[in-house]
Amino acid sequence: MSKQLTVLTVCCFFLTIASNAQVTSSIDTTKIKIGEQITYKIQVEADTTDLVVFPEGQTFMPLEMIESYKVDTTKNNARFKLIKKYGLTQFDSGSYMIPKQKVVIGTKTVFTDSLNVEVFSVAVDTTKQNLYDIKPLIEVEKGASNWWIYLLIALVSLGLIGFLLYWFIWRKKPLTEEEEIAMLPPYDRAKLALKKLDESNYLQRSELKDYYSELTFIIRKYLDEKVYDRALESTTDELVDRLNMLKDASQIELSQTDIDNIETILKRADLVKFAKSAPDIELARIDRDTIDVEIDQVKEALPEPTEEEKLLNKQYKEEQDRKKKREKIILTVCASILILVATYVGFGLKYGFKYVADTIIGNxxxxxxxxxxxxxxxxxxxxxxxxxxxxxxxxxxxxxxxxxxxxxxxxxxxxxxxxxxxxxxxxxxxxxxxxxxxxxxxxxxxxxxxxxxxxxxxxxxxxxxxxxxxxxxxxxxxxxxxxxxxxxxxxxxxxxxxxxxxxxxxxxxxxxxxxxxxxxxxxxxxxxxxxxxxxxxxx
The missing domain is CATH 3.40.1000.10 (Mog1/PsbP, alpha/beta/alpha sandwich)
Incomplete structure (x- = not known):
């Protein structure tokens, strides 16, 4: 609304009550310069039993009261003589009238006479004193507030959220033993599996079924990854036929002796697992050593990968890395959105959704x-x-x-x-x-x-x-x-x-x-x- 609406003209009145009390007023001068002080004096003579109340506050306008002195009291027989002084001034030149002042004596109200005062401007000798332009307005810096507390809370919250996202999504987590083994090449995994088989107690406890199950799984797993991708689900005859086919097609340089050794051990394992056969413990150890040798033979028999295969493997690895990175980015975005939504809902339920929205957007x-x-x-x-x-x-x-x-x-x-x-x-x-x-x-x-x-x-x-x-x-x-x-x-x-x-x-x-x-x-x-x-x- 316009500034005219902020100031409305109103009226006021004086209330007067006649009194027979003796009250006089005076000033020490009727002419002053801007900013000089006038001493305004009110003198009252009243009975000692009367309560006298002098004017207080800015009742001398248009002059301004700058000091109110203590009442000077003297006693003459059964009457008091009270003198109250005020320091007055005015900062604009002109002719002014000090209005009548109200003095309460007992139950009566008495008004003093009004007095005229002339206020003159101060002459400035510009030959001795230079005049300067009025200084422009300067902006006063606002007092300190607690904004830094809210900024600190926001920074700590963002830092905590960033740390959690890094720790659970982007951090390179230490690999478990199973993950480390899975990262090894097939040959190294097979060798490590044989070593773990040696550390087991299957032979000491004569648990030949479990021993041969582990042993044949090692060779089948290696063949599945490097030679025939259905080696794990094939029967012994199917697997041997496939090896012979690959040998005859010159796709693998594996001797017939090696194939026969693998067939013998697989069939013995089938008898142990399904026919409850119980070969000698030493024979089981020999079969383990044979599988170890055949893994080496298969490795030697495999052809070297071509440059095209190496490039495809490199591209595949790069694509897998990009896929993992995309997954992390998507997971980070989703987690951030979820955190923001949860924060908004939480504060909205506590403070009101409009209040939170106005805080974020600004109102x-x-x-x-x-x-x-x-x-x-x-x-x-x-x-x-x-x-x-x-x-x-x-x-x-x-x-x-x-x-x-x-x-x-x-x-x-x-x-x-x-x-x-x-x-x-x-x-x-x-x-x-x-x-x-x-x-x-x-x-x-x-x-x-x-x-x-x-x-x-x-x-x-x-x-x-x-x-x-x-x-x-x-x-x-x-x-x-x-x-x-x-x-x-x-x-x-x-x-x-x-x-x-x-x-x-x-x-x-x-x-x-x-x-x-x-x-x-x-x-x-x-x-x-x-x-x-x-x-x-x-x-």
Whole structure:
């Protein structure tokens, strides 16, 4: 909403009560230069039984009180003579009037006379003192926050996930004994299997069936990998016939004696396994040595691989390596997606899916809500309020009334913003006896909103009490507010807080307008509203 919506004109009044008490006021000078101090003195003569209350706070506007001195008290018979002094100043040249000041004596209220003061500018001799351009605005670095903690948590989490993916997917795991054996060439595996057979206790326990089963499996496995790829599932006769066929076709240079030796041992093993034959233990050892020799003979009989075969083997190995790498990449991507989805679901169930999505994608109002807030005083008398950004001073246009002495306003937001904040203070100089029209102030507030484009406003009123017990009026409701697109409106809420200072000469206001369809904006407005306080100057 535009900055005009953040400052609304309000009225105030003075309350006077006649008194017969003797009160006088004076100043030490009627002419000062900018920034010089005036000593304003109030003298009261009252009975010793009367309680005297002097003005406190910024009641001397348009002059500013910079110091309040202690009361000087003297006693004369049954009466007190009290003298209260104030240090006042002004930083703008011109003619000013110190307004009447209220003094409470017992149950009566007495007002001092108003006094005129002339404030002159300071003449500058440019021949002795050079003039320089006003220094440009500089950006003030924001205070430190705990962002580094969240960054550290994110880095540690990513590091942990990366370590787990490396450890379970990409790390070269140490091979087990079975895997190491499987990586050996067929010849070496066969030799190693024979060695393990020697270390077994089959012969010591006369377990010839198990012994011959292992022995024949070793030779069949070797032949299956190097000679005939169906050697394991073939019968003894089928395997021998295949060996003879390969020998006759000159595909393997294996002698008939070697084939006969292999046939003899395979058939003896068949008798042991199926006919419960029990050859001598020494014969079993001889058969083992024979198989050892025949493995060497088969190796020698195999032809050397051609260059084409070597190339095919190399290409096959490279293709297997690429396949394994692709599998690792796919597994890594799937694991990463699963971790991200699980993390999103976990945080979504705990904090809400919209909150998590806004955190990842980024949401301006959410960042303002969770960012570093600013708690500051605005205006004189000061209004203390916490906001997600610093409010900027707003230049106000002149108004057609001689009763308003001074107006200050601060605000944030425009038509493109999700919310608008306005804080304003108006100093009045009303004739004695006039009272503020609260209903008129409310009507003027609503009219100002409508003049700036708001429509269909629902208006409610109720009392508002700040955390430090200051009482005011809350005007609030819903409506439709213009956007930066012509003839387009958005729904929203507005809230105006109106306070009248104790001396009845100052009107203070806080204005909030926001998009109530954004949950983060609603939280921002609640936090701002709960922070509003009217700060006393002496604090």
């Amino acid at each position: 301006e109002t959410k960042e303002l809500l969770e960012g570093d807030w600013v708690k500051s005083d605005y205006g004189v008398p000061p209004i203390m309020i916490s906001t997600p950004v610093v409010l900027e001073r707003i230049e106000l246009q002149a108004i057609d009334t001689i009763q308003q002495v001074k107006r200050t306003a601060f605000g944030y937001g425009d038509l493109d913003s999700a919310f608008n904040i306005g804080v304003g203070t108006t100093q009045y100089n009303l004739p004695e006896g006039e009272e503020i029209d609260i209903n008129g102030a409310v009507e003027e507030t609503i009219k100002s909103l409508e003049n700036n484009g708001a429509r269909n406003l629902l208006v409610k009123q109720e009392q508002f009490i700040t955390p430090n017990a200051a009482e005011g009026l809350k005007v609030f409701g819903t409506g439709e507010f213009p956007t930066d697109v012509k003839d387009q409106y958005r729904s929203g809420e507005y809230l105006i807080l109106i306070f009248v200072a104790d001396d009845k000469s100052v009107m203070q206001k806080v204005a909030l307008i926001w998009n109530n369809e954004d949950e983060y904006t609603n939280q921002i407005m609640d936090r701002i509203l709960n922070s509003v306080e009217l700060k006393k100057v002496e604090e």
